[in-house]
Amino acid sequence: MTAPTASLRRCVCPGSYDPVTHGHLDVVHRATELFDEVVVAVLTNPAKPGLFTPAERIDLLEASLDGAPRVRIAEVSGALLVDFCRAVEAVAVVKGLRSGTDFAYELPMALMNRHLTGLETVFLPGDPRLEHVSSSLVKEVAGLGGDVTGLVPDVVRDRLLDRLAERRGERGA
Ligand code: PNS
Secondary structure, eight states: OOOOOOOOOEEEEEEOOTTOOHHHHHHHHHHHHHSSEEEEEEEEBTTBOOSSOHHHHHHHHHHHHTTOTTEEEEEEESSOHHHHHHHTTOSEEEEEEOSHHHHHHHHHHHHHHHHHHOOEEEEEEOOGGGTTOOHHHHHHHHHTTOOOBTTBOHHHHHHHHHHHHHHTTSSOO
């Protein structure tokens, strides 16, 4: 009898990441403790361009993850998450939950993904210190002159301030 081959357990952390926050990074780093490899999937909806392009979101993720071992980043456009997970042979999706509101938003997607291909979702409780941190609130606060230091990596904060200034026509694109 041949010994069973140890198979690599891979998960996918999907999201818009427009832009990545410390909340996202906490979930990705914790997922690496549970799985052999983590694929951070940047899912984009062409109908919702967002503040950063997919390439910019990936750049910011790369800068923020700073070569974290066993983590790779991929862009997914015009495809179901379950099909991407099948293509990369991921055994689960990992998502963070900050609140009951997040759970209400995530549960139908988790159930739909399980319905479609049997893909399981693992929910990690968000770090309570980051409960108030979301990409949309970070963009809103920064856009109205608030300080988002500590909510996103400094490289993201600086790029966000540049982008918002560009949008207001204060700096060259
Ligand atoms: O960061 P977000 O915007 O909350 O992430 C939501 C996302 C991108 C993970 C979700 O919308 C998604 O999985 N989109 C991919 C298309 C898909 O598979 N849709 C069916 C989900 S049940």
